[in-house]
Amino acid sequence: MKIDFANLKYQHEIYKDEIEEAIIKVARNCNFIMGDEVQELEKNLEKFTGARYAVTCSSGTDALLLAMMALDIKPGDEVITTPFTFIATAETIAFLGAKPVFVDIDEKTYNIDPTRIEEKITENTKAIIPVSLYGQPSDIDTIQAIANKHNLQVIIDGAxxxxxxxxxxxxxxxxxxxxxSFFPAKPLGCYGDGGAVFTNDEELANKMKSLRVHGQSKRYHHKYIGMGGRLDTIQAAVLNVKLKYYEKDLVLRQEVASKYTKAFENKLDITLPFVEEKATSGWAQYSVRVKNRDELQARLKEVGIPTAVHYPMPLHLQECFQYLGYKQGDFPISETVSNEIMSLPMNPYVTDEEIEYISSKL
Structure with missing residues (x-):
């Protein structure tokens, strides 16, 4: 058996007729930038999420930049976040000249540990960026309470x-x-790069709409220093089709995760994902912890089972962040998890036979 990790081809086949017609419509109308499909997608996203305002953009990375630019994060500011995440979370902080300040993770959820945040707050702290890792939100109530107490902003990295x-x-x-993020391999993915920002604040929404088109207030009149961060109309067209079926995909992802958990529940040498009672996960990944990961990955590959590591090196140990002065041992939970974590094939279409095969081989 040979298993597809994300199964993007199969998903395209399911929705092929609608998606290809939507793409062809954009091509025929030649509205490639900020076409009607973009505004349609933003309304659909608002309806789906319950956020008052959705602003689409060119990637999940640019979404983080837009959020921080809208909140006036500047050189010398400090932003608290997790070292156990994709680099974009901290990279964008540094890109704006601010300082990423890391806080170790909770060993069960792998999200930022809110009990460790307050001790890292200084007079320069401006925001907290919790990451909803592998699809599960952080403990937002606790984080928001800390932010309110210290007059900080909260930006959720929900890529x-x-x-x-x-x-x-x-x-x-x-x-x-x-x-x-709407990167193709994300739970809701487009056919290239794409992202979105969400807020309930009208002023912030309008500012981000301006920032994504070079800070324009009207054509060739620039209120802010901005960026070229628009979502292509073709990507919006693809997402409009896929969003119609996304609730069903989320249910299927949950079913796959539940079947994995049941298949592995008696294997004591595997640490399974943990989801808090007050949260649900989008299951971007189904990630387990094992002690002999590298050997195990090699052997699984031999029998047609792809795996991935999200993420093999915490950000505080990355070469690009050496200037922050962190060292091995500063965030022991992140370091331990990064050596043991391994993601198994996860998409809405993993079959019972594939789960049984993966379980038996593992």
Whole structure:
């Protein structure tokens, strides 16, 4: 058996006629930039998430930049986040000249440990960026309470968690600004790069709409220093089709995760994913912890089972962040998890036979 990790080809086949017709329509109309499909997608995203305002953009990375630019994060500011995430979370902080300040993770959820945040707050701290890793939101209530106490902004990096919930609300509707990614392998993916920012604040929404088109207030009149961060119309057209079926995909992802958990529940040498009772996960990944990961990955590959590591090196140990002065041992939970974590094939279409095969081989 040979298993597809994300199964993007199969998903395209399911929705092929609608998606290809939507793409052809954009090509025929030649509205490649900020066409009607973009505004249509933003309205659809607002309806789906419950956020008052959705602003699409060119990638999940640019979504983070837009959020921080809208909140006036500047050189010398400090932004608290997790070292156990994709580099974009901290890279964008550094790109704006601010300082990433890392806080170790909770060993069960792998999200930022809110009990460790307050000790890292200084007079220069401006924001907290919790990451909804693998699809599960962080403990937003606790984080928001800390932010309110210290007059800080909360930006949710929801690149992996679109459609997840916390206390019955999507994480796109929480924080000052929430972001997501529509990278093809994400739970809701387009056919290239794409992202979105969400907020309930009209002023922030309008500012981000301006920032994504070079800070324009009207054509060739620039209120802010901005960026070229628009979502292509073709990507919006693809997402409009896929969003119609996304609730079904989320249910299927949850079913796959539940079947994995049942298949592995008696294997004591595997640490399974943990989801808090007040949260639901978008299951961007199904990630387990094992002690002999590298050997195991090699052997699984031999029998047709692809795996991935999200992520093999915490950010505080990356060469590009050496200037921050962190060292091995500063964030022991992140370091331990990064040596043991391994993601198994996860998409809505993993079959029972594939799960049984993966379980038996593992």
């Amino acid at each position: 992996q968690s679109f459609g997840s919930t916390y206390n019955g609300k999507t994480d796109s509707s929480l924080g000052n600004i929430s972001t997501t």
